[in-house]
Amino acid sequence: MTPLLFVGMIGALVALTLYFFATKAPILPPLISEHGQLIDDQIYLTLIITGAIFAIAQLGLAFLVYKYRHREGAKATYLLGSHKLEYTWSAATLVLFVGLNLMGQKVWAEMHLNEHPKPAIEVEVTGLQFKWYIRYPGKDGVFGRRDVNMINDAEGNFLGLDKTDPKGADDIVMGSLTVPVGVPVVMKIGSRDVIHNFGVRELRVKQDAVPGLAVYIPFKATQTGSYEVACMELCGYGHYQMRSQLNVVTMAEYTKFLADNAP
Amino acid sequence: MSAESAAEHVHVHEPPSSFIRRWIFSTDHKVVGIQYWILALVAAFVGMWLSVVFRLHLANEGTIAQLNNQLSALAPDSAQAQALTEQIKALQAKWFVLTPEKYLSYLTMHGTILVFMVLTTAPMGGFGNYFLPIQIGALDMAFPRLNMLSIWLTILSFITLMAAFFVPGGPPNSGWTGYPPLSAIPAAQGKGYEGPGGYGQDLWVLSIAIFCFASLVGAINFIVTTLDLRTKGMTMLRMPLTCWAWFVTAILSLLSFAVLLVAGLLLLLDRNAGTSFFIPGDLFFNKPLVDHRGGSPILFQHLFWFFGHPEVYIAIVPGMGLVSHLLSTFARKPVFGYAAMVFAIFGIGIVGFFVWGHHMFQSGMSPYVAVAFSVMTMVVGVPSAIKTFNWLGTLWGGNIRFTSPMLYALGFVSLFVTGGIGGIFLGQNAVDIYFHDTYFVVGHFHLIMGVAAIFAMFAGTAFWFPKMFGRMMNEPLGKIHFWITFAGVNVIFITMHLMGLEGHPRRYSGFNYDFLSSNYMVTCHKIVTHTAILTATTQLLLLVNIVYSLFAGPKATDNPWEATSLEWAIPSPPPFENFKGGHVPEVHHGPYEFSVPGAAKDYIMQQEPPEARPATAPSAH
Numbered sequence: 001m002t003p004l005l006f007v008g009m010i011g012a013l014v015a016l017t018l019y020f021f022a023t024k025a026p027i028l029p030p031l032i033s034e035h036g037q038l039i040d041d042q043i044y045l046t047l048i049i050t051g052a053i054f055a056i057a058q059l060g061l062a063f064l065v066y067k068y069r070h071r072e073g074a075k076a077t078y079l080l081g082s083h084k085l086e087y088t089w090s091a092a093t094l095v096l097f098v099g100l101n102l103m104g105q106k107v108w109a110e111m112h113l114n115e116h117p118k119p120a121i122e123v124e125v126t127g128l129q130f131k132w133y134i135r136y137p138g139k140d141g142v143f144g145r146r147d148v149n150m151i152n153d154a155e156g157n158f159l160g161l162d163k164t165d166p167k168g169a170d171d172i173v174m175g176s177l178t179v180p181v182g183v184p185v186v187m188k189i190g191s192r193d194v195i196h197n198f199g200v201r202e203l204r205v206k207q208d209a210v211p212g213l214a215v216y217i218p219f220k221a222t223q224t225g226s227y228e229v230a231c232m233e234l235c236g237y238g239h240y241q242m243r244s245q246l247n248v249v250t251m252a253e254y255t256k257f258l259a260d261n262a263p
Numbered sequence: 264m265s266a267e268s269a270a271e272h273v274h275v276h277e278p279p280s281s282f283i284r285r286w287i288f289s290t291d292h293k294v295v296g297i298q299y300w301i302l303a304l305v306a307a308f309v310g311m312w313l314s315v316v317f318r319l320h321l322a323n324e325g326t327i328a329q330l331n332n333q334l335s336a337l338a339p340d341s342a343q344a345q346a347l348t349e350q351i352k353a354l355q356a357k358w359f360v361l362t363p364e365k366y367l368s369y370l371t372m373h374g375t376i377l378v379f380m381v382l383t384t385a386p387m388g389g390f391g392n393y394f395l396p397i398q399i400g401a402l403d404m405a406f407p408r409l410n411m412l413s414i415w416l417t418i419l420s421f422i423t424l425m426a427a428f429f430v431p432g433g434p435p436n437s438g439w440t441g442y443p444p445l446s447a448i449p450a451a452q453g454k455g456y457e458g459p460g461g462y463g464q465d466l467w468v469l470s471i472a473i474f475c476f477a478s479l480v481g482a483i484n485f486i487v488t489t490l491d492l493r494t495k496g497m498t499m500l501r502m503p504l505t506c507w508a509w510f511v512t513a514i515l516s517l518l519s520f521a522v523l524l525v526a527g528l529l530l531l532l533d534r535n536a537g538t539s540f541f542i543p544g545d546l547f548f549n550k551p552l553v554d555h556r557g558g559s560p561i562l563f564q565h566l567f568w569f570f571g572h573p574e575v576y577i578a579i580v581p582g583m584g585l586v587s588h589l590l591s592t593f594a595r596k597p598v599f600g601y602a603a604m605v606f607a608i609f610g611i612g613i614v615g616f617f618v619w620g621h622h623m624f625q626s627g628m629s630p631y632v633a634v635a636f637s638v639m640t641m642v643v644g645v646p647s648a649i650k651t652f653n654w655l656g657t658l659w660g661g662n663i664r665f666t667s668p669m670l671y672a673l674g675f676v677s678l679f680v681t682g683g684i685g686g687i688f689l690g691q692n693a694v695d696i697y698f699h700d701t702y703f704v705v706g707h708f709h710l711i712m713g714v715a716a717i718f719a720m721f722a723g724t725a726f727w728f729p730k731m732f733g734r735m736m737n738e739p740l741g742k743i744h745f746w747i748t749f750a751g752v753n754v755i756f757i758t759m760h761l762m763g764l765e766g767h768p769r770r771y772s773g774f775n776y777d778f779l780s781s782n783y784m785v786t787c788h789k790i791v792t793h794t795a796i797l798t799a800t801t802q803l804l805l806l807v808n809i810v811y812s813l814f815a816g817p818k819a820t821d822n823p824w825e826a827t828s829l830e831w832a833i834p835s836p837p838p839f840e841n842f843k844g845g846h847v848p849e850v851h852h853g854p855y856e857f858s859v860p861g862a863a864k865d866y867i868m869q870q871e872p873p874e875a876r877p878a879t880a881p882s883a884h
Contacts, residue, residue, distance in 0.1 A: 002665040002742070009750065010677060017681075017757055024761055028697075029778070042693050050684045057651060057680045064658040065673060068594065069665070076858040076865070077660035078881065081600035085656070086649065093648040097641035097687065104693035105634060111696070112630030128547070129451070148545040160547070192547045194445040195560055197625065197700065201766035201778070206699050210560055210627045211444060212543025228776050232625075232700040232768050234438045236445060237363040237453050240771035 003069040010062035014055050021051065029201040032223040032248065036204030038107035049100060116218040117184035123177065124188045126159055127196030127209040130238030132229060133158050136172040136258065144168015151192070159192070172261045176245035177229065179221055180254035186218045197233035200246050206232050221248040278839040288415070290407035293837065295414045296393030297731060302418060303385035303720070304809075308802070309425075310376035313369045315799050319359040320366060320772070322792035325785035327354050328774035364453055366772035367436030368463070372427070374439030375467065378574065379474050380421050382716050386581035387516070388414065388481060390723045391509040393731060395485065397830040398503050400494025400847045402840055405487040409480050416477035423470035432460030435467045438770060440571070443541035443563050447533045448555075450548040461534070468531045475524035478516050485513035494829075496850035500605075501869070503828045503854040504598060507605050508584025511612045515573045515580070518616070523570035526563060533558070561628055568619035575712045576615045579679075580608060582719025583650055586672045588854075589722055590654055592826045593669035594661030595865050597855040600653045607653075610646035618643055624695045633692045640690035647683055651676065662858070662865075666824070667741030671722035674749045675715050681753070682711025685760060700770075703763020706756040714752045721745070721805070728812065729819030733836045736812040744804040751798030755791050762787045827868045828854055852876060 025047055031040055068076075124135040124143060137143045144165040151160035161168050179185045189198050191209040198217075199206040207217045231242035249257065279285045286294060330351050337344040354360075361369065392410065396403055404410045427434040432455045437446040445451045446468075449461035456464070489510045493502070502510075529540040537554060541563040544556025591598045598604060620628065620636030654676050663669070685707030688694050698704060721744075728736045767784060774780045822831035829850070833842060842848065848870035856867040861877035868875075 002670070003663070005746070006665075006670075006673065009746070013677070013681075013753055020757075020761055021764075024764055028764060029766055039693055039697055042691065043688070043697060046688050046691065046694060050687050053687075054680065054684050057655075058677060060655055061658075061673070061676055061680070064655055064661075065663060068658055068661040068663050070662050074662045076595040076662040078597065078858050078860050079599060079656075079660055080597055080881070081603065081653070081656065085652070086600055086603045089652045090645055090649055094642065094645050097644045098638060100687070101637055101641045101691050104691045106693075107696075108630070108634065108693045112633070148547055148551045151547050151551065192545075194448075194451050195442055199700075199766075199768070201697075204697055206625050206696050208626045211546055212559070213561070213627050215627045228778060230766075230768050230776060234367070234440075234442070234445065234770045236451060237367060237436060237772075239367075240363065240768075240773045241775045243775055 003066045007062045007066050010058050014058045018051060018055060021047065030223075031204065032202045032221055032225065032227065033204055034220040034222055035107050035110055036202075038110070039204045042104040042107070045103070046100065049096070111218060116186050116216060117220075120184035120186045120218065121179065122186050122188065123179070124190070125177065125198055125209065127189075127191040127198065127231065127235070127242070128158060128193050129236050130231070130242040131158070131175065132177075132196075132198070132231075132242070132244040134174050134177045135159060136174070138170030138172055138258075138262065140167060140170055142167045144171050148192070170262060172258065172263065174261065176247060178247040178249060178254065178257050180251045181221050181224050181248050183251070184218060184220050186216055189215045189217060194235045195233050196231050196235045196242065199230050199232035200227055201230070202227045203246065208233055224248045224250060276840070288411060290403070290411045291839065292392050292396050292404045292407065292410055293731075293841075295410050296389055296391070298414050299384050299388035299392060299417070300390070300724075302414075302421060303381045303389055306376050306380035306384070306421060307717070308806075310373050310381060311799050311802065313373040313376070315796055316359050317361060317366055317369045317373070318792040318795045319357075320361045322789045323354055323357055323360060324773055325780070325788045327351055328780035329782070329785055330354070332780055361772065363772045364436050364455070365433070367438070367770065368434040370770060371436055371438050371441075371467070372424070372434045375424060375471075377713065378439060378578070379471065380417075380424070382578035382712065383474075383478065383574070384417060385720045386578065386585075386716060386723070387485070387509060387512055388417065389720075390505075390585070390727060391485060391512075391581060394727065394830055395488060395506055395509050396492065397833065397837065397841050398506055398828050399489065399492060399497050400829055400842070400850060401488060401492035402842065402845055402847070404484050405492055406484050409484050413477045413481040413484065416473055416480070420470045420473040420477060423466050423473060427463040427466040427470075430459065430462040430466065432456050432463050435464035437464065440567060441467065441530070442567075443530060443533065443558075443560050444543075444546060447530060447542050448546070448548060448552065449534070465531065465534060468527050468534070472524055472527040472531065475520040475527065478520040479524070482513040482516035482520070485509055486517065489513070494847045494850055497869075500602070501850055501853050503584075504587040504601070504604055504608075505581070505584040505828075507608055508581045511608045512577050512580045515577050515612055515615070519570040519573040519577070522566055526566035526570070529566075530563065561623070561626055564623050564626055565619070565628075568622045569616075571622065572619040573612075573615050575708075576611055578712050578716045579719075580611065582675060582716045583608065585719050585723050585726075586675045587650075587654065587657070588828075589668055589672040589726060590657045590676075591855045591857060592824060593664045593666060593672070594658050595664070595857045596657055596661045597853075597857055598653070599656030599659070600649075601853075601855065603649055604653055607646035607649040610649075611643060614639060614643040614646070618690075621690055621692075621695070624692045625699045637690060637692040640686075644683070644687065644690070647679075651680060651683075666725070667736070667738055667745060668722045668726035668824075670742060670745045671718050671725060674745060675718040675722065677749075678710055678715040678718060678752070681757070682707060682709075682715055686711065697766070698763055700768060701763035702759040702767045702769060705769050706759030706763060709759070710752070710756045714756065718749075721748075724805075724809070726824065727830075728809075729823050730830055730835050730837070732813055732816075733819050734812050734816030735819050735823060736816060737808050740804055740808040740811075744801060744808065747801040747804075748798055751794050751801065754794045755798065758787050758791050758794075822868075825864075825866050827852070827856055827866050829869055832868055832870050
């Protein structure tokens with residue numbers, strides 16, 4: 001009874017898990033970035049490989065449990081192991097796991113190691129409890145000075161822009177991120193209080209916003225539309241409502257957006 | 264000092280006559296072990312019920328979010344809208360609805376209690392303390408007084424942690440990882456957390472610091488005991504794999520808790536003494552934070568995870584050792600690849616120290632280093648795979664007895680595989696860009712570090728209960744508990760993987776996003792919550808089984824499982840001095856001599872005379 005039940009339980013586990021992953025996985029949220037394709041490919045490849053490992057290992061376990069269940073008069077085999085088998089499966093898993101990992105390094109290099117594309121639209125993303133503020137450098141292409149002592153939430157100066165700095169006079173600060181489609185963008189991500197994380201599911205981008213540190217993340221959006229920005233690092237009681245928006249628009253709309261919001 | 268002389272020269276003490284010295288402040292490793300085990304049991308129930316409360320909260324919030332969506336599509340004064348409003352109000356008045364602060368507090372305490380007070384105590388402090396000395400043939404741990412110090416510091420640490428519920432502001436809401444600046448600056452946690460409101464976070468840090476110290480003391484004790492107190496004939500390679508596992512775990516504890524202790528003390532200083540180890544300059548909380556600058560939040564993460572990753576192995580390695588032991592015992596076969604298992608435990612221990620950065624791929628640390636951490640993480644998968652293969656090999660050709668400890672051990676193997684699969688995703692830096700801090704992570708670590716390790720504790724309890732208390736546990740009750748729990752945890756945590764696939768962020772107390780209030784997500788939340796309630800309630804069966812068996816279980820013989828290691832060669836429960844009159848037997852056999860060809864019965868105990876093993880049998884260790 002018990003071994004049969006075990007086989008049934010493992011069988012159900014494997015069948016249900018594979019069914020749900022096979023039917024749910026192809027609908028990762030829609031992809032809207034160029035580099036994201038590489039991430040998705042890697043996720044699917046990993047899904048297939050691990051799906052096979054999962055099924056083989058679980059069913060193998062169930063098979064052994066059933067086949068070698070205690071029966072009257074049965075005797076166990078005195079078996080101590082096999083060096084050959086140990087070497088074989090160690091080498092095989094090493095090659096498989098490390099190989100799989102190395103395949104994913106291309107997109108990592110693109111995002112983090114290689115020189116970022118130039119020219120690119122540069123935006124500054126700042127997290128604070130519990131909002132995001134995005135700054136555009138304006139016509140001059142240069143960000144003005146920021147000073148923590150000039151922060152004044154009541155007056156809407158959340159980033160502490162130095163009004164006396166001419167470079168900052170044309171800076172635009174918005175509560176959501178608007179970028180043109182098909183153009184490289186580099187975000188400079190930071191925080192003014194605790195650690196946040198700028199995450200957009202569809203963009204396949206997720207990066208901690210760390211106070212005292214600037215992290216640069218490039219992307220190129222491939223599809224217009226509006227997408228939700230979520231904070232992905234616990235930042236306090238309002239963490240769950242630190243929501244913003246990514247608007248991917250045409251170049252013409254983007255130009256108009258900048259002109260409309262210029263100070 | 265050789266093991267032999269240690270055994271001969273030990274002076275056997277009488278048990279202390281005072282009740283307090285015998286059972287409360289006891290230096291007897293068996294009493295200390297049971298104290299750890301009880302502490303873990305109590306803590307597990309506290310931590311688990313906290314999670315039931317916030318799971319109820321989440322399912323309820325999901326329903327409210329959906330009703331709100333429906334409401335926004337209706338005319339405000341229609342009868343339907345009014346009915347919906349009433350319904351929402353009723354849901355918002357439920358007893359388990361938490362404020363965002365309380366939600367995070369409970370989450371923080373759930374994680375901290377389970378990781379420290381359960382996963383780190385029972386496998387090592389509990390079973391390890393009780394059975395390491397007996398299995399290697401010693402009369403006690405090497406330093407019995409340190410042992411007592413270690414359990415009582417751990418209890419103090421637990422009390423300190425619980426005290427956080429009773430101070431103004433309540434427990435901290437910065438998560439079990441307690442990343443600064445959120446954990447370092449009271450104002451960051453919200454209005455109620457400044458001044459005395461911050462005591463909860465201080466107690467949390469203090470509790471962990473005490474816990475670290477207790478673990479360090481315990482670790483030294485385990486290492487010395489294993490190396491110095493083995494009886495005659497008990498060579499290292501004749502130790503049961505449980506002892507190897509405890510030994511490696513002790514080394515991991517020694518190296519990692521020291522670092523967490525430092526991180527905790529520095530955080531305490533940052534909070535209370537005006538230092539800035541983890542707090543950078545130019546921060547703004549209602550006003551510019553002028554008195555802190557120069558620290559690094561990422562430094563804390565490095566220190567924390569330098570401990571935190573080995574901690575995963577501290578929780579799971581003793582389980583691996585025990586499961587190897589049980590599969591062999593109940594399949595009536597030697598462990599397949601004993602030496603490979605020892606190497607794999609060491610491999611996991613050593614490589615496990617070079618992978619902590621995989622918790623920090625998206626943290627802003629050097630992306631070059633991330634590549635190295637990522638590759639090392641995949642390498643640590645190799646010894647894990649070796650262990651799995653060898654467990655399957657141990658079952659191969661066996662004669663499997665389906666006792667409840669064996670079922671729990673088989674459950675462990677299955678959970679370890681399922682949980683390990685998630686690691687292959689998360690260990691890849693590129694894939695982690697998508698999965699970082701989603702429910703995929705929550706599902707993964709709960710399966711492999713939480714539930715798998717807890718199944719090993721179930722197995723240990725069912726297996727050793729007869730030895731510890733002299734009575735057998737109830738088998739049918741144990742089996743029912745196994746089936747429901749096994750099915751339940753799989754449903755809960757595999758569903759969480761699916762939610763992670765959709766990108767659901769962890770640690771959210773509400774549903775303020777379109778993609779979170781979708782039917783799919785809310786249904787997932789409800790499945791998880793309902794299954795969690797069922798699974799948590801099922802744990803009462805375990806409690807009933809323990810209490811019932813303690814008083815009414817059938818009396819246990821010395822060796823009810825027909826096992827081979829030394830604890831089964833002594834009475835159940837063991838006398839105060841473990842081995843009667845302090846006469847420790849000499850060991851003549853390896854730990855897993857099951858079904859030796861030509862032997863009289865299908866197991867040879869370690870202390871049996873050399874002749875018990877036919878000379879014609881193939882040689883083992």
